[in-house]
Amino acid sequence: MTSAVSMTNIFKSYGEVKALDDVSFDLGSNEVVGLLGDNGAGKSTLIKILAGVTRADAGTMNINGQAIDPRGHTVARARRLGIETVFQDKSLGEKQPLWSNFFAGRHLTNRWGFIDVAAEMRVTREILGNILGLQGSNLQPETIAGTLSGGERQGVAIGRAMHFNSRIVVLDEPTTALSLREVDNVLAFVRRIKRDGKACIYISHNISHVHAVVDRFVIVDKGRIALDIPKNGTSLEELIGIMVDIAGGGDQARAGTHP
Amino acid sequence: MRIGNVNCTIFLILGMVLGVFILLSPQTFLSPRIYLSYMSIIPFPAIVALGATFVIISGEIDLSFPSTMALSGFVFSLIFASGGHPLLGLLAALTVGALIGLINGLIVVKIGVPSIIATIGTQFFWSGFTMVVSSGLAINIVAIRDTVTHTFFVGRLFWGIPAQALWCLGLVAVLWLLLNRHVFGENIKFTGDSAQTARAMGIDVGRTKIGAFMLLGALTALSGSMVCMEMANWWPTQGEGYLLPVFAAVFVGGTSVFGGTGTIVGTLVGAMVIGMLEAGIISAGFSGFWTRMAYGLIVVGSVSIYAWMDRSRAKMQP
Numbered sequence: 369m370t371s372a373v374s375m376t377n378i379f380k381s382y383g384e385v386k387a388l389d390d391v392s393f394d395l396g397s398n399e400v401v402g403l404l405g406d407n408g409a410g411k412s413t414l415i416k417i418l419a420g421v422t423r424a425d426a427g428t429m430n431i432n433g434q435a436i437d438p439r440g441h442t443v444a445r446a447r448r449l450g451i452e453t454v455f456q457d458k459s460l461g462e463k464q465p466l467w468s469n470f471f472a473g474r475h476l477t478n479r480w481g482f483i484d485v486a487a488e489m490r491v492t493r494e495i496l497g498n499i500l501g502l503q504g505s506n507l508q509p510e511t512i513a514g515t516l517s518g519g520e521r522q523g524v525a526i527g528r529a530m531h532f533n534s535r536i537v538v539l540d541e542p543t544t545a546l547s548l549r550e551v552d553n554v555l556a557f558v559r560r561i562k563r564d565g566k567a568c569i570y571i572s573h574n575i576s577h578v579h580a581v582v583d584r585f586v587i588v589d590k591g592r593i594a595l596d597i598p599k600n601g602t603s604l605e606e607l608i609g610i611m612v613d614i615a616g617g618g619d620q621a622r623a624g625t626h627p
Numbered sequence: 628m629r630i631g632n633v634n635c636t637i638f639l640i641l642g643m644v645l646g647v648f649i650l651l652s653p654q655t656f657l658s659p660r661i662y663l664s665y666m667s668i669i670p671f672p673a674i675v676a677l678g679a680t681f682v683i684i685s686g687e688i689d690l691s692f693p694s695t696m697a698l699s700g701f702v703f704s705l706i707f708a709s710g711g712h713p714l715l716g717l718l719a720a721l722t723v724g725a726l727i728g729l730i731n732g733l734i735v736v737k738i739g740v741p742s743i744i745a746t747i748g749t750q751f752f753w754s755g756f757t758m759v760v761s762s763g764l765a766i767n768i769v770a771i772r773d774t775v776t777h778t779f780f781v782g783r784l785f786w787g788i789p790a791q792a793l794w795c796l797g798l799v800a801v802l803w804l805l806l807n808r809h810v811f812g813e814n815i816k817f818t819g820d821s822a823q824t825a826r827a828m829g830i831d832v833g834r835t836k837i838g839a840f841m842l843l844g845a846l847t848a849l850s851g852s853m854v855c856m857e858m859a860n861w862w863p864t865q866g867e868g869y870l871l872p873v874f875a876a877v878f879v880g881g882t883s884v885f886g887g888t889g890t891i892v893g894t895l896v897g898a899m900v901i902g903m904l905e906a907g908i909i910s911a912g913f914s915g916f917w918t919r920m921a922y923g924l925i926v927v928g929s930v931s932i933y934a935w936m937d938r939s940r941a942k943m944q945p
Contacts, residue, residue: 421827443829455827461820463887472817473829481810 371430372397372536372567373418378427378438380413387413388424389591395536397432400558400568402582404575406615409588411571415538418569419453420446432535447474452534454525454542462514467492469513470528495531496524519550526557530564537561538569543577555581575611579604589614636936637881637896640929644900644907651911661910663787665902667857670795671850672869673898676876677802678846680894683877684806685839686819686886687742691731692847692873694753696866699724699848701757704766704861713776717852724848725841727753732837758863765862772859781857791853795895798846803891815839819886871922875901879929883937901925 373395380388388410395401403411416422417438418429424438431449446453453459460469467488476484476491492509507520516524522542529537539558543551558581561568572578578585579599585607587595594614602610649656675692682689699720706716727749734745771777782790806812814835817825822832847866855861880897882889904925905918 419827420829443827447829453827458821458824458827461817461824461828461887463820463883464816468813468816472813472825475810475813477810482804482808483810483813485808 370397371395372399372432373569374430375414375418375438376428378414378417378429379425380410380417380422381425386591388417391427391588391591391593393586393593395567395569396583397535397567398562398565399584400562400570400582402578402585403569403571403588404573404578404585404611405588405594407573410591411588412540414588415453415540415569415571417441418446419443419451419538421453443473447532447534450533450535451538452529452532452536453538453540454522454529455540459525460513460516460521462512464513465510466496466507466513466524467509469524470495470531474532491531495527498527517550519546519553522546522550522554523557526554530557530561534566536567536569538571540571541573542570543572543574551577575608576604579607587611587614636932637879637890637893637900640879641896641900644903648903648907648911652907655910656907661906663789664906665899666792667781667789669898669902670789670791671854671857672872672876672902673795673895674798674850674853675843675847675869676873676880676894676898677798677891678843679873679877680880680882680889680891681802681806681812681815681839682742682843683882683884684819684886684889685815685836686822687735687836687839689728689731689742689746689840689843690870691727691746691750691753692843693866693869694750694757695724695727695844695847696851696854696869697863698727698753698757700851700855700861700865701761701766701863703848703852704768704855707768707771708766713771713774713856717776717849720848720852721845722848724844724846724851726844728841728844729837731844732840735840736833736836761863763863765860767860768855769859771856777856780853791857794853799891799895806889806891811835811838816887816889819883819888821887871919871926872898872901875922875926878926878933881929881933883933884930 371394373393375391375393378388378391378393391410391414393414403414405411413422417424420441420443423441427438429436429438429441431446431451434449436445461472464472467485470492471488476487478484489509496507496509507516513521513524526537526539526542542554546554555577558568558570562581570578570582582599584598585595585602586593587610595610645656655661675696679689679692702723703716703720706719707713731742731746731749734740734749735742778790780790780794784790784793806815814825814830817828817830818832818835825832825835851866854865876898877894878884878897879900880890880893880895882893901922904921905915908917908921909915
């Protein structure tokens with residue numbers, strides 16, 4: 369399988385705290401990878417570097433065959449390379465209508481920067497009609513994002529990612545605070561990403577959600593990759609056991625360095 | 628929806644204020660003279676308030692526009708008084724205004740000083756600077772009344788309608804487009820809504836905020852120069868009385884104190900309401916001291932009403 373993302377020897381510190389310590393991460397072009405790990409393990413930092421939101425201190429990065437300096441990466445460049453990130457929260461402007469949320473940062477404009485609102489409304493209506501699970505809900509392009517339920521928000525953010533034909537969709541805790549039916553919708557989105565021949569990084573605490581849809585697990589612990597295994601042959605119970613071991617082992621290691 | 632609601636509220640406020648004034652002093656408020664006079668005065672704070680609307684939507688505040696007005700008016704008047712073409716003076720004034728905005732923006736964005744503190748500082752600095760360079764002396768520019776520029780910007784047109792009123796309406800149209808139909812305006816709203824989200828969406832938050840400060844600076848300079856033309860005079864404390872009416876206009880107009888949303892038409896109507904107060908209160912037989920109290924009351928009252936409307940809307944959310 370060709371590689372969509374290849375990050376090698378990534379380092380990132382926030383002051384004294386090493387968020388990422390020599391992390392290497394690969395993603396196949398039609399692969400769904402579950403990125404697991406405890407709070408503060410470094411999962412979010414890793415994908416923020418990939419999405420251009422945060423800059424790494426050192427390392428190399430290759431996205432869709434293009435070498436990128438992770439120290440000078442930007443959101444705009446990540447988007448041009450086909451990376452679309454759906455962040456845990458904060459992926460929608462709360463007081464803005466849906467059409468402007470869909471096109472934030474990439475409006476359809478004429479050469480003087482004026483927005484073709486009619487076209488954006490039309491496209492928004494199309495996306496809202498096509499997104500799984502959102503048919504029937506009475507969302508309109510003019511609906512203010514803040515009035516959406518958690519599931520609708522994720523749907524809109526994922527629909528946005530799918531519309532802009534991104535080759536790599538990054539989902540950061542997409543099922544947090546969702547109802548069971550909404551979780552099903554999100555998992556269906558992920559399966560559709562796979563079916564459409566795209567790649568996906570799925571970050572979550574919820575191991576059973578991740579286990580249901582991914583091809584491979586990458587477990588991050590204290591800024592390092594602790595484990596990288598294909599799903600084939602790893603049952604949910606085994607995975608949970610491994611996670612517990614890593615968490616426990618990590619604690620012992622830390623206790624060892626600070627006697 | 629939301630914007631529609633807010634605009635309805637502000638027109639209601641305008642209607643109520645106007646209704647009360649007509650009841651209290653029908654002779655004054657049923658004759659066209661007072662409205663012509665309003666049209667000659669209200670555009671000046673209104674133009675500044677339109678610029679301030681952008682800064683407030685972007686989630687920042689600028690308290691330095693009174694001194695921007697003084698300094699840019701000084702530059703305009705100085706150039707004209709020393710024989711320069713008034714348009715050259717205007718251009719220089721606009722440049723000075725935009726530069727002051729740029730400096731405010733850089734202090735806020737690059738250094739990270741909260742805008743309320745940064746612009747209190749620059750307000751003092753530029754008003755002091757203006758005092759120093761002008762030696763505290765007014766500049767008489769009576770000769771400007773004979774120029775075409777004067778007619779073009781503040782002359783009296785058909786039926787005695789002041790040109791500045793048309794300028795103000797034209798700017799409302801242009802700035803409405805800028806806020807609601809232009810990438811800059813959309814970026815301003817997203818930035819004020821949540822800088823974090825805006826950044827994740829690839830919006831250059833810093834540049835957007837600096838742009839808002841510069842726009843306010845330039846519009847303030849335009850207004851300041853027009854005041855000089857209208858009065859045929861520049862004085863060192865010009866602009867000092869603008870702080871309260873400008874913010875009052877923006878907030879009464881329905882622009883969110885919290886940033887993220889705002890309305891250009893609301894600000895215009897807000898400026899009309901605020902601008903009408905003083906003459907209305909005085910012609911109703913009260914002393915001028917009442918106006919400040921009314922300003923204060925109206926600002927707190929309207930902001931409270933909008934905040935309450937926001938909250939009750941939030942309660943209805945699933």
